[in-house]
Amino acid sequence: MKNIMLILALSCAYGSALAATPVTMAEAQRLQKIGEVSSQATTLDSFEQMIAADAERKGASAYRITSATVNNHVYGTAVLYK
Numbered sequence: 001m002k003n004i005m006l007i008l009a010l011s012c013a014y015g016s017a018l019a020a021t022p023v024t025m026a027e028a029q030r031l032q033k034i035g036e037v038s039s040q041a042t043t044l045d046s047f048e049q050m051i052a053a054d055a056e057r058k059g060a061s062a063y064r065i066t067s068a069t070v071n072n073h074v075y076g077t078a079v080l081y082k
Contacts, residue, residue: 020055022048023062023081031062031081040075047074055080 023031037054041047047068055063060080068076 020052020060020063020080022052023064025064028062028064028079028081033079034058034060034082035080036066036077037063037080038075038077040073042073044068044070044074047076051076051078054078 035058037051037058039047039050039054041050048065051063051065055078058080060082062081063078064081065076065078068074
């Protein structure tokens with residue numbers, strides 16, 4: 001049972017280590033741009049989650065949100081980095 005718990009803990013830690021993370025403009029200057037994505041959602045939190053998920057699917061290690069418009073929904077774009 002202890003082995004199963006250890007494996008689960010390590011797999012969670014490993015999975016979160018691979019997650020794309022937001023970066024600042026200064027941090028982004030040291031990274032390689034690999035593309036751009038756009039998304040829309042009903043809240044800012046869900047918009048950022050969607051951008052992060054898109055970044056992961058495209059193999060990015062980081063992203064920087066470059067625009068966000070809030071009206072009845074949130075629409076925006078982000079640059080992806082490796």
